[in-house]
Amino acid sequence: MSDGMDRFIGVVAWLVGVAAVVLTVFFLALPAAPVAAHTALEASSPKAGGKIGVAPAQLVLKFTEPIMNTGSRVEVQDPDGRTYQAGPARIAGDQLTQSLAPLGPAGQYQVRIRVVAADGHPLITGMRFTLTKPGPAAGGAKADDRPIALAPVYSTSGSVNNAPTWAPWLGGAFAVVLMSGAVLFGRRATRGLD
Numbered sequence: 001m002s003d004g005m006d007r008f009i010g011v012v013a014w015l016v017g018v019a020a021v022v023l024t025v026f027f028l029a030l031p032a033a034p035v036a037a038h039t040a041l042e043a044s045s046p047k048a049g050g051k052i053g054v055a056p057a058q059l060v061l062k063f064t065e066p067i068m069n070t071g072s073r074v075e076v077q078d079p080d081g082r083t084y085q086a087g088p089a090r091i092a093g094d095q096l097t098q099s100l101a102p103l104g105p106a107g108q109y110q111v112r113i114r115v116v117a118a119d120g121h122p123l124i125t126g127m128r129f130t131l132t133k134p135g136p137a138a139g140g141a142k143a144d145d146r147p148i149a150l151a152p153v154y155s156t157s158g159s160v161n162n163a164p165t166w167a168p169w170l171g172g173a174f175a176v177v178l179m180s181g182a183v184l185f186g187r188r189a190t191r192g193l194d
């Protein structure tokens with residue numbers, strides 16, 4: 001094969017590699033905007049993972065982005081499996097308020113949360129808090145309905161849709177591009193020896 005042909009193949013290989021990288025980055029960057037608009041649980045009252053002595057009259061959740069008025073569901077369950085959410089969740093912007101029936105026994109309460117982000121993607125997450133003394137329904141003190149102090153949520157369990165799912169694809173695409181480049185370069189080098 002002539003030197004001219006070798007050079008031509010080299011240039012084509014290089015152009016294909018560059019085009020692959022550019023197109024990969026371009027197409028994989030597209031879903032980045034909706035990903036950024038996903039929502040996550042940012043703060044809560046009671047505090048996620050916290051301990052409280054007096055049962056709250058309501059549960060307040062603050063999200064990183066506004067959430068839709070439809071499709072939300074909050075469930076507050078005691079250690080025995082009874083639930084205490086009372087009526088529908090009330091949503092205002094990025095905040096959700098769920099009225100609670102008088103809580104029961106002391107112990108860990110599980111909060112299951114489903115909301116729909118402004119971009120239409122559902123967020124399913126959860127948190128727990130511990131009631132250290134029996135609630136009103138178990139003979140304890142009257143529910144606490146003082147103004148809510150929201151505490152930041154540092155980690156949420158069972159959270160979906162918030163991971164940048166394109167990241168592994170990006171890595172994989174680059175690996176493929178690099179391997180293709182290596183194969184083409186190898187072929188070219190071998191041809192050079194003929």
Ligand SMILES: [Cu+2]
Pocket residue numbers: 034035037038039117119120121
């Ligand atoms: Cu989304």
